[in-house]
Amino acid sequence: MIAKTSIGRSFKGCCAYNMQKVEMGQGQVLLSQGVRDYELRAMVADFTRQAKMNPELTRSVWHTAISFDPQDEARLQLKPELMNQVASEYLKGMGLDQSQYVVIQHQDTAHSHFHIIANRVASNGQSISDSHNYNRSEKLLREIEQKHSLTLMKEQGYRLSLEHLPERDRHRLEMRNEVRQSLERSTTSAELKADLAQRGIEVIVNRDQAGKARGLSFERVSQTDNGEEIKVAFKGSKLHQSLSLCHIQEQLLENGHKRALELSQQRELAKAQELTISLQNEEKRLKKGRGLSM
Incomplete structure (x- = not known):
């Protein structure tokens, strides 16, 4: 902005x-x-x-x-x-x-x-x-x-620096940048798909004849320099080696562990704060009781 x-x-x-x-x-x-x-x-x-x-x-x-x-x-x-x-x-x-x-x-x-x-x-x-x-x-x-x-x-400045590149290369670098951003804040494949969908990017799972996932592709409808709509698609490994299926799965797992740790730390902090408040309230109650007994 x-x-x-x-x-x-x-x-x-x-x-x-x-x-x-x-x-x-x-x-x-x-x-x-x-x-x-x-x-x-x-x-x-x-x-x-x-x-x-x-x-x-x-x-x-x-x-x-x-x-x-x-x-x-x-x-x-x-x-x-x-x-x-x-x-x-x-x-x-x-x-x-x-x-x-x-x-x-x-x-x-x-x-x-x-x-x-x-x-x-x-x-x-x-x-x-x-x-x-x-x-x-x-x-x-x-x-x-x-x-x-x-x-x-x-990233806006980054895109401006790409204007001199051929269209397909520009689309490739722009999509790589966006997939990386989404991957940084996602912990599951569902989160990743939903985040990319908000940016108009669809995640396609490539499977072999046995139905086993072998890779990922990313697709979006974009515009040419002439304003015409075209479908742009790249395999994750072609965007960058860190965006292959196995690397993305590893990153999502790591992100999930980090988020779980952060939530655990937040819960422990909340418990400590509750205990402090409880002790303070108990101390006030005892002081008030001693005052009445006098």
Whole structure:
């Protein structure tokens, strides 16, 4: 994802641009808090009224536009609530959830994106810091990308570096990258298949005449440089030797052991916390009992 943030003085212009998209049927309000999101004049009045709680903060308009990578379009179509989740987590991560805001999705471009308009004057009258907002925003976006398995920014740059390659070689390297990502976060073959399916990649098990699995292939419908749809398919071992059937099975088993260990450690930590709380409660009860006996 890519985010562009600007800090300004006037809510009117920023709100007008985004609400115009809604009125023209080229956008929709996804989320809002503390403002009337159905009418431009009322929205501006609500923002302005709260901004006056902190007149020393002259640049109270926070505007961020967040764009998704084209490779995430299929997931956004299958799971439309994903955009709301990303917006909510970004608002919370930047501290904007403590104030008024409106999130508006634009639908006038090929790539999905939304705009956040927020008040830097929080609901308690305090200022929401814009210090180092670029670095904080970039760090937060990378965390959100990983959490929701969205295309990482470094991979977007990686794809751009492949543009000079022949189409089939580019498709091969892109698919290898995506299969590796899915394999890193999967512990079973079912998880791997489901994760890749969200990216439009189908896992095919190649079997011999006796029905025994001998290898894997990965297929997807892609587009040529001319915009024509084609089916792209590669054997796992042709993507990379680490993506052959036996290596994938070994990696899934290792991932499963790691996850089981993490869950065990979490359960032990929870038990320790419960025991600590229980002992503290017992100590309080005993102290209270001694006080009554006096």
